[in-house]
Amino acid sequence: MPSAKTKPIDTSKPISRLPTHVAVIMDGNGRWAAQRGLPRLVGHRAGTENLRRVIRACVEFGVKYLTLYAFSTENWGRPKEEVQGLMHILEDVIDRELAELHSEGVQLRHIGHLDALHPMLRDKVIKAIEMTKNNDRLVLSLAFNYGGRDEIVCAIREIIDEGVPSNDVTPEVVSQHMFTAGTPDPDLIIRTSGEMRISNFLIWQGAYAEWYVTQTYWPDFGREQLYQALLEYSGRERRYGRVGKEFEDQQ
Ligand code: FPP
Numbered sequence: 119m120p121s122a123k124t125k126p127i128d129t130s131k132p133i134s135r136l137p138t139h140v141a142v143i144m145d146g147n148g149r150w151a152a153q154r155g156l157p158r159l160v161g162h163r164a165g166t167e168n169l170r171r172v173i174r175a176c177v178e179f180g181v182k183y184l185t186l187y188a189f190s191t192e193n194w195g196r197p198k199e200e201v202q203g204l205m206h207i208l209e210d211v212i213d214r215e216l217a218e219l220h221s222e223g224v225q226l227r228h229i230g231h232l233d234a235l236h237p238m239l240r241d242k243v244i245k246a247i248e249m250t251k252n253n254d255r256l257v258l259s260l261a262f263n264y265g266g267r268d269e270i271v272c273a274i275r276e277i278i279d280e281g282v283p284s285n286d287v288t289p290e291v292v293s294q295h296m297f298t299a300g301t302p303d304p305d306l307i308i309r310t311s312g313e314m315r316i317s318n319f320l321i322w323q324g325a326y327a328e329w330y331v332t333q334t335y336w337p338d339f340g341r342e343q344l345y346q347a348l349l350e351y352s353g354r355e356r357r358y359g360r361v362g363k364e365f366e367d368q369q
Contacts, residue, residue: 125169127342135352137305140176140344141327143319144168146311146335153335159203164337166207170215175341176256177222179348183257183301186230187319191265194234205239208262212242216249223255229297230264259301266321269297298323308344308349310336328354 144165151161169186176184189204219226226247232240243262273295277287280299293299303323309315312333330347332339 127346129165129342129345131349133345133348133352134181135157136180136348137328137351138346139185139302139304139306141187141304141307141320141324142172142180142243143187143307143309143317144336144339145309146312150335150337158200161335161337162200162207167190168212168337168339169211171340172344173219173224173256174222175344177224178216178341181256181348182311183259185191185259185261185298185301185320187264188319189230189262189264190270190318191230191263192318194263195213201249205236208260209239209242212246213216216246219258220250220253224250225253225255225257226250226290227257227259227301229259229269231268232263234263238341259298261319264297264319266316266318270322272297282360292322296322303327305356306330306347308332308339308347310334310339326356326358329357 147161147165148158150164151158151159154160173184188208193204194201213323216226228243228247235243270292276295277291282291293303298320303325304320304327306329307320307324307327308330310332312331314331314334320327328351330350332343332347334343
């Protein structure tokens with residue numbers, strides 16, 4: 119079974135080269151629930167409990183940026199009760215976790231569109247962002263009502279509206295118009311539950327990210343599994359399309 123518990127992992131060895139920014143496609147909540155004969159929303163609740171463990175582990179290991187894919191622009195197509203359930207989960211997370219996250223130095227950011235959310239929920243997200251804006255221990259970006267293609271389209275529209283001459287449109291200019299402006303590109307993208315898809319997540323920013331795909335379903339992906347992903351990342355050679363000596367000289 120894909121999400122079966124594995125033997126304990128030794129997490130005592132320091133990790134030599136940490137990714138600055140880890141992004142996660144938190145997949146497998148539904149299958150985790152189905153495996154137990156439970157409704158899908160119970161899987162999402164279990165996945166929510168897990169957020170706390172993974173956020174704390176990022177702080178502990180020294181990851182500076184964490185981006186979590188919680189609700190995509192395509193997720194509106196799910197059954198109404200599941201969509202509503204995910205909205206309630208977002209509200210609950212803010213109500214129950216914000217004070218503690220704030221005291222631990224976590225800065226909350228949002229990527230995507232807030233305008234489709236209920237005004238009360240939108241206000242809560244905006245207030246949480248405002249409250250934590252000066253924290254710098256971990257920058258936690260929540261991708262909620264987010265889609266990578268939509269983000270690129272929005273950036274193009276903004277660039278055109280600002281009257282930027284076409285010759286001045288560079289990758290840097292495009293990056294500055296993304297929802298993620300001010301956040302470094304992800305170094306490591308983790309996808310749980312074994313699917314080998316990008317699913318419209320950070321498709322611009324992830325151009326040179328390292329991927330780590332695990333069979334573990336999101337509710338079972340904890341501190342030890344994160345450590346394992348970070349350890350594997352630390353052994354990867356990132357060449358950004360260059361080779362051998364040319365790459366080494368530029369390091
Ligand atoms: C994908 O699993 C997961 C989601 C679409 C939602 C992710 C949400 C959480 C982890 C809860 C935290 C949420 C917020 C709002 C903070 P899936 O449902 O596609 O699983 P499946 O592929 O096994 O069906």
